Amino acid sequence: IRTVSADGRTSRTLTTRRGHYASPRYSPDGTQIVYRRTGGDPMRGTTHGRDQGIYLVSAAGGQSRLVTTQGTDPAFARNGERLFLQVAEDGKPALASVNLTGGDRRIHLIGENASQIVLSPDERYVAWVERFNAYVAPFTATGRATTLGSASTEVPVRRVSRDAGEGPHWSAAARRWFWWLG
Numbered sequence: 525i526r527t528v529s530a531d532g533r534t535s536r537t538l539t540t541r542r543g544h545y546a547s548p549r550y551s552p553d554g555t556q557i558v559y560r561r562t563g564g565d566p567m568r569g570t571t572h573g574r575d576q577g578i579y580l581v582s583a584a585g586g587q588s589r590l591v592t593t594q595g596t597d598p599a600f601a602r603n604g605e606r607l608f609l610q611v612a613e614d615g616k617p618a619l620a621s622v623n624l625t626g627g628d629r630r631i632h633l634i635g636e637n638a639s640q641i642v643l644s645p646d647e648r649y650v651a652w653v654e655r656f657n658a659y660v661a662p663f664t665a666t667g668r669a670t671t672l673g674s675a676s677t678e679v680p681v682r683r684v685s686r687d688a689g690e691g692p693h694w695s696a697a698a699r700r701w702f703w704w705l706g
Contacts, residue, residue: 619650
């Protein structure tokens with residue numbers, strides 16, 4: 525994993541170990557980066573695919589630290605004290621969080637038919653893909669898992685895609701969210 529200045533002139537290598545890396549994201553204060561080390565795939569192969577999991581590394585570089593071996597799409601909580609992850613809970617897609625050492629695991633949302641669940645950076649909304657369409661709903665941490673679905677009655681749900689929507693992602697300020705079609 526490398527960081528590059530906005531003008532492209534300066535770069536820094538953060539991870540020197542060969543591997544398959546995905547989903548790097550900065551902490552809210554910019555001092556850490558969370559990422560996922562994967563096992564590779566049929567296209568890239570599986571060489572250097574050991575030690576899979578979610579890792580933290582200083583934005584200045586240094587030794588990476590394993591947080592958890594479970595989950596995908598890691599993202600920092602807005603206060604920087606937890607990580608949100610997509611996990612499987614009882615065979616269903618779910619949004620979970622853990623502290624920065626991988627402990628205190630909490631399941632926040634369980635998607636009945638979701639293929640992707642993405643929390644907004646301000647933690648006010650959640651977007652998800654269900655049967656190729658994009659949806660959005662308010663997010664409230666209630667202390668128990670909330671069932672999320674297009675027909676959910678626990679929270680107000682809005683379908684935002686007309687024909688289909690994949691790859692939901694939020695703007696940095698969480699004022700807009702986007703998806704792709706095609």
